[in-house]
Amino acid sequence: MTVESILDVDNLTTHFFTQDGLVKAVNGVSYRVAKGETIAMVGESGCGKTVSALSILRLVQEPPGKIVSGRVTFEDVDLLKVSNSEMRRVRGAKIAMVFQEPMTSLNPVLTIGRQVSETLELHQHMGRQAALRETIKLLGMVGIPQAERRVKDYPHHFSGGMRQRVMIAMAIACHPRLLIADEPTTALDATIQAQILELIKNLTRELGTSVILITHNLGIVARYAQRVYVMYAGDIVEHGPAQMVYDKPRHPYTLGLLASVPRLDETRKTRLLSIQGQPPDLIYPPPGCAFKPRCSYGTQCRDEEPELVEVAPGHYCSCQLSRNGKLPW
Amino acid sequence: MHLVPGGPWDQEKQLAPQVVENLNRKYHLDKPLVIQFGSFLWNAVRGDLGVSYSYQDRGVTQILLTGLPITAGLGITAFLIAIIIGIPLGIAAALKQNSTIDYISVLFSTLFANIPGFVLGILCIILFSVTLHLLPTSGWGSIKQVIMPAVALAALPAAYIARVTRASMLEVKRQDYVRTALAKGLASRVVIIRHMLRNALIPVMTIAGPELAALVAGSFIIENLFSIPGIGRLFVQGVQARDYGLIMGIVLFYAFAVAVVNLVVDIMYAVVDPRIRYE
Amino acid sequence: MAIAAESIRPHRSLWTDAIIRLRRNRFAVAGAVIVFLITISAFLVSIFSPYGYDQQDLDAILQGPSKAHPFGTDVLGCDVLTRLLYGARTSLAVGIFAQFIVLVIGIPIGAFSASASSRVDNLIMRFVDVIYAFPDILFIILIRSVLGGSIYMMFLAIGLVAWVNVARLIRGQVLFQKQRDFVIAARAIGASENYITVKHLIPNSLGPVIVAVTFNIPRAIFAEAALSYIGIGVKPPTPSWGTMIRDGYDVIFAASHLVLFPAVAIAVLMLSFTFLGDGLRDALDPRLRR
Numbered sequence: 001m002t003v004e005s006i007l008d009v010d011n012l013t014t015h016f017f018t019q020d021g022l023v024k025a026v027n028g029v030s031y032r033v034a035k036g037e038t039i040a041m042v043g044e045s046g047c048g049k050t051v052s053a054l055s056i057l058r059l060v061q062e063p064p065g066k067i068v069s070g071r072v073t074f075e076d077v078d079l080l081k082v083s084n085s086e087m088r089r090v091r092g093a094k095i096a097m098v099f100q101e102p103m104t105s106l107n108p109v110l111t112i113g114r115q116v117s118e119t120l121e122l123h124q125h126m127g128r129q130a131a132l133r134e135t136i137k138l139l140g141m142v143g144i145p146q147a148e149r150r151v152k153d154y155p156h157h158f159s160g161g162m163r164q165r166v167m168i169a170m171a172i173a174c175h176p177r178l179l180i181a182d183e184p185t186t187a188l189d190a191t192i193q194a195q196i197l198e199l200i201k202n203l204t205r206e207l208g209t210s211v212i213l214i215t216h217n218l219g220i221v222a223r224y225a226q227r228v229y230v231m232y233a234g235d236i237v238e239h240g241p242a243q244m245v246y247d248k249p250r251h252p253y254t255l256g257l258l259a260s261v262p263r264l265d266e267t268r269k270t271r272l273l274s275i276q277g278q279p280p281d282l283i284y285p286p287p288g289c290a291f292k293p294r295c296s297y298g299t300q301c302r303d304e305e306p307e308l309v310e311v312a313p314g315h316y317c318s319c320q321l322s323r324n325g326k327l328p329w
Numbered sequence: 330m331h332l333v334p335g336g337p338w339d340q341e342k343q344l345a346p347q348v349v350e351n352l353n354r355k356y357h358l359d360k361p362l363v364i365q366f367g368s369f370l371w372n373a374v375r376g377d378l379g380v381s382y383s384y385q386d387r388g389v390t391q392i393l394l395t396g397l398p399i400t401a402g403l404g405i406t407a408f409l410i411a412i413i414i415g416i417p418l419g420i421a422a423a424l425k426q427n428s429t430i431d432y433i434s435v436l437f438s439t440l441f442a443n444i445p446g447f448v449l450g451i452l453c454i455i456l457f458s459v460t461l462h463l464l465p466t467s468g469w470g471s472i473k474q475v476i477m478p479a480v481a482l483a484a485l486p487a488a489y490i491a492r493v494t495r496a497s498m499l500e501v502k503r504q505d506y507v508r509t510a511l512a513k514g515l516a517s518r519v520v521i522i523r524h525m526l527r528n529a530l531i532p533v534m535t536i537a538g539p540e541l542a543a544l545v546a547g548s549f550i551i552e553n554l555f556s557i558p559g560i561g562r563l564f565v566q567g568v569q570a571r572d573y574g575l576i577m578g579i580v581l582f583y584a585f586a587v588a589v590v591n592l593v594v595d596i597m598y599a600v601v602d603p604r605i606r607y608e
Numbered sequence: 609m610a611i612a613a614e615s616i617r618p619h620r621s622l623w624t625d626a627i628i629r630l631r632r633n634r635f636a637v638a639g640a641v642i643v644f645l646i647t648i649s650a651f652l653v654s655i656f657s658p659y660g661y662d663q664q665d666l667d668a669i670l671q672g673p674s675k676a677h678p679f680g681t682d683v684l685g686c687d688v689l690t691r692l693l694y695g696a697r698t699s700l701a702v703g704i705f706a707q708f709i710v711l712v713i714g715i716p717i718g719a720f721s722a723s724a725s726s727r728v729d730n731l732i733m734r735f736v737d738v739i740y741a742f743p744d745i746l747f748i749i750l751i752r753s754v755l756g757g758s759i760y761m762m763f764l765a766i767g768l769v770a771w772v773n774v775a776r777l778i779r780g781q782v783l784f785q786k787q788r789d790f791v792i793a794a795r796a797i798g799a800s801e802n803y804i805t806v807k808h809l810i811p812n813s814l815g816p817v818i819v820a821v822t823f824n825i826p827r828a829i830f831a832e833a834a835l836s837y838i839g840i841g842v843k844p845p846t847p848s849w850g851t852m853i854r855d856g857y858d859v860i861f862a863a864s865h866l867v868l869f870p871a872v873a874i875a876v877l878m879l880s881f882t883f884l885g886d887g888l889r890d891a892l893d894p895r896l897r898r
Contacts, residue, residue: 059512091514099512104505108604109527118523119513154603170513443882444875445830447837451853451871459864466860539741546743550834564746565838568753580750587741 006177006210007033007056007095012070014048014055017063021283025051027234028070033178038204038211040225040242042218042257044279048234049214050100053180057095058087074178093123096171098200100183102163106155112139112166113151116173123174138169142199161192168199175207182214197224218257222246227314230254233280233290236308240315250317252295289319297321389578392563399469400552400559404545406475407482411540415487416533419494423502423529424521434491441488446547450481450554467556478555482547486540493536498529531602538594542587626815629891636887639880646877650696659687661694661847670863680865682856692869694847699877702762702832703825709767710774710824711817717771718778722786733779736772744769748831752840759842762835766828773820781813815892822885826878833874849874 009031016023026048033039041049054060055067056079072079079090091097099105107115116138117131126134132151139147142165155163164184171179181200185193201224204211213225221228222242229239230251238251249255256275277294280286289306292298306318317323422434441449457464457477468474501507502525510520549561556562560579567575599605630636653661665685673680679688721732739747751765785808835841836850844851849870856866 057512059508088514088516091512093514097512099505099509101505105509107506107510107524107528109531109602110524118515122514156604167509170509440879443826443879445878447830447834448871448875451867454860455864455868459861542741543743546745549745549749550837553838564749568749569839571753576750576753580746583746584742591741 005032005034006074007212008071008073009052009056010071010073012052012055012072013068014051014060014065015068016065018283023282024234024285025065025282026055029231029234029236031229031236031239033210033212035177036205036208036210037227038201038213038225040213040215040221040228041231042215042221042228043231044216046279046282047231049231050182052231053097053182053212053214056180057091057097059091059097089123092119092171092176093174094176095178095180096174096176097180097182098164098167098171098184101187102160102167103187105167106163108155111152111154112158113153116166116170119170119173134173135169138173139166141172141203142166142169143195144169160188161196164188164192164196165199168196168203172203172207172209176209178210178212179204180212180214183216184213186216193220200224218246218254230257233285234282235290235306235318237291237306237319238315238317239308240312244312244315248312250311250315250322251291251319252297252322253291389574392575393560393578393582396558396560396563399557400545400548400561403469403475403478403482403548403552403557403559404541406479407544407548408486408541410479410483411486411490411544414483415490416494416530418487419491419496420498420521420526420529422491422495423498426499431495434495438488438492438495441484442492444484445550446481446485447550447554449484450478450551453477453481454554469555469557469559474555478551478557482544482551485547486544489536489540490533494529494533497532498525501525501529504528527601531598534594534598534601538591541590541594545583545586626888626891630887633887633890635883636891639883639887642876642880643884646696646880647700650693650700653690653693657687657690657693659690661691662686662845663690670859670866672863672865679869680863682852682863682866683859688852688866688869691847691852692849692873695849695852695870696873696877698759698842698846698848699829699832699874702759702766703829703881706763706766706770706828707821707824709763710771710821713767714771714774715778715817718775718780719782721775722779722782729779733776736775739769740772744827745831745834749835749838749840752835759846762832762841766831770824770828773824774817777816777820778813781809781816785809785812819885819889819892822881822888826881826885829874829878829881833870 009029011028011030012026013024013028014026016025029048029052031039031041041052043049051060051065055070056072056074058067058079060067067080070080074090074095079087082090106112113132113135116135117126117128120126120131120134121128124131136147136151139151144150144162144165150157155166158166168184179200184200185196188196197220200211200213203209211225213221215221218228218230225242227240228242228245229236230245230253231237232253238245238249238254245254246258249258253275260275275294280290280293286293288303289295289298289301292301292303295301301319301321304320306320308316308318309323311317311323418430418434418437422431425431453464454466454477458466464473464477507520507524510524511517515524548559549564551557552559552561553565560582563575564579566572567579663686665681667685668677668681669683669685671677671681677687677689679692682688682691717732721729724732747769748765751768752762755761755765832841832848833850833853836848837854838850839854841850842848852870853867856863856870860867
């Protein structure tokens with residue numbers, strides 16, 4: 001595996017110091033993104049995938065949050081240690097982010113043209129006119145019709161899907177090396193979801209941008225990502241090539257996630273299985289494997305700290321039962 | 330007006346009945362009430378607010394115009410003071426929550442939002458004029474004369490504005506679009522000024538109109554306290570002298586002014602918030 | 609009958625819950641205590657004060673605070689503290705009794721407006737908005753100068769302006785109840801629909817009305833003081849803080865305490881009621897209940 005990686009997250013730990021206690025949102029998580037690659041981060045809400053992404057850009061609210069330890073290597077530099085002004089040069093220009101809620105992520109009192117061009121003016125030092133021309137071009141690229149007119153419109157003139165396209169335009173404006181898309185389609189209609197994902201895929205392939213695609217829907221992962229990381233309660237429990245994880249999941253949690261995704265090729269008689277129980281309390285997580293209380297096979301394993309072990313080429317899993325071949329699939 | 334016992338001609342000396350009758354006829358006081366009111370309104374719309382009964386040589390409109398610049402000056406000065414103190418205080422308090430400045434802001438708001446300007450004016454007079462002999466207690470024109478009444482008048486709106494600004498800014502601070510702006514690499518100062526301020530000030534503007542109106546109301550009492558020759562003092566003098574013409578003229582003028590102020594605020598509101606422009 | 613029981617049971621626990629929450633708010637408690645103390649002192653001053661409120665002592669005029677006269681004496685040698693407490697009676701009386709007028713006018717108008725046709729309702733509400741936009745002092749001065757006369761007329765003058773808040777509140781409550789009970793009305797006998805509305809109305813609006821009235825009181829107190837200061841408030845010899853300020857202002861350089869004490873008294877009483885009102889509002893807010 002000597003493909004050059006552009007982002008290397010090493011043992012990242014982020015906690016939140018709240019009134020109710022210490023929330024261990026991200027616990028020593030490690031992952032990497034190779035050049036031009038799209039990786040997916042999958043898990044339920046609250047498992048820490050968004051927080052780990054925000055940690056990369058140091059956008060975690062401090063207080064109450066704090067990146068406690070770890071290393072984020074990007075372009076040979078540890079992002080967690082650079083100065084604030086250095087970080088600002090990275091944000092939006094070299095690493096860009098698209099958020100989940102298009103309805104509230106755009107400023108209602110500024111035109112969308114302004115919001116896109118301010119990135120260009122800031123990072124590429126373009127003048128007003130030049131930035132405007134480039135903005136129109138970008139809006140066209142993301143599929144907004146009549147871009148020259150719509151550039152002067154305000155966010156409330158656009159639908160959710162359109163707003164998300166604007167967000168994507170904003171993100172790729174400066175040709176970032178890495179795009180973090182945090183659940184970019186969760187808030188959108190099903191028909192639009194596919195369009196947006198296709199758009200991201202095409203644009204990033206054209207520009208050679210790497211992508212971290214965060215989602216809770218394992219179903220889309222195989223189609224849009226090369227590798228996938230499965231997160232649970234602040235830990236990565238499984239990762240590997242997307243197709244492999246999708247076809248042969250090794251961790252019980254991953255299996256549960258897959259079973260809860262509706263598939264067109266299944267007969268209607270098959271019930272959608274949801275994983276029983278609730279995600280664990282991140283203030284007082286259970287010791288050892290966090291998934292054990294909900295796992296159908298939880299009675300069979302020993303209480304010990306889970307460790308990611310390679311179970312197939314490039315495919316890692318932290319479930320000891322899986323490692324020992326004790327799982328029935 | 331006519332319900333009050335005694336007519337406008339009752340003063341220290343008794344006028345001969347014939348004189349009274351002539352005066353009444355001249356000022357149309359012998360015509361039915363409805364006609365009097367109707368003609369008054371008609372004249373008012375054309376800019377003629379009628380005749381003052383105590384200032385027999387000048388029309389009400391003229392009297393108003395002498396007092397207007399003074400009252401307007403006081404009101405606007407106080408409003409500017411209130412904004413200059415209130416808005417930055419509220420913003421600073423919201424940006425540095427739980428710090429000293431936040432604590433001061435909340436204290437300031439709670440205290441001064443409930444003490445009337447009248448009382449504050451008196452306290453200022455006692456402190457600065459009587460005890461310290463620094464400022465004069467009356468008159469209008471020099472900065473020394475302006476500062477106390479303006480500050481006394483501005484305290485309440487300033488406190489209220491500070492409170493609303495702080496609450497609004499806190500609300501804006503946690504919005505998604507602020508996070509987006511930061512993710513684009515903008516410096517926090519730019520984010521505050523370009524992205525947060527306009528949104529935060531929208532609720533502040535909705536109260537600006539009523540506050541300005543309330544400010545002119547407060548000025549009535551302050552003008553009396555500091556003997557400032559503005560409309561407020563004229564009004565009170567008119568009331569004391571039972572000068573119906575003056576009283577009615579001022580009330581009408583005031584109603585008009587309130588309507589204009591509210592209209593202006595509505596327009597400004599549309600300028601600031603693009604969402605309501607096309608509704 | 610099941611509905612009647614439902615509207616009684618939560619009623620009781622709301623009050624005890626509110627009192628507990630109120631007690632925890634230190635400002636509100638301080639406000640209540642101060643109001644209480646001032647009221648008691650105002651009542652008892654005639655018994656405990658060695659001076660009458662207009663008892664002159666021309667040998668001891670314009671004295672500052674001393675042991676014999678804790679707040680000093682005025683131009684005629686009257687004891688300031690005594691006059692202050694008698695003045696408190698006026699302020700409290702006006703503040704509180706004006707609210708009766710407010711309720712008597714506001715509640716029926718609000719209820720009527722909500723029950724009337726929407727055109728009538730709009731008209732009334734437009735009228736209310738106009739009054740609300742106009743600063744109250746101006747109107748009060750106007751009405752007072754028209755009506756003239758006694759202190760009872762002052763209650764009326766103040767009440768005639770301050771009813772708008774309560775009217776809006778009641779209208780909101782009635783409208784809410786009406787559209788709520790619309791569903792129940794389908795099941796109930798036609799005639800009892802109004803009965804149900806009223807039965808729900810009273811416990812639900814009691815809290816907000818109490819809060820609104822508590823906030824109105826300091827404004828009424830201020831109105832009385834302002835009117836008296838201008839000279840169209842209470843007539844001497846009735847004592848009033850506003851009159852004390854006006855009379856004392858003439859000698860302010862020689863004896864500032866004559867103006868200071870009434871002014872501070874006004875501020876303290878107003879602040880106390882306001883804090884109490886704040887506390888009541890938070891305590892009675894059903895959304896903050898645990």
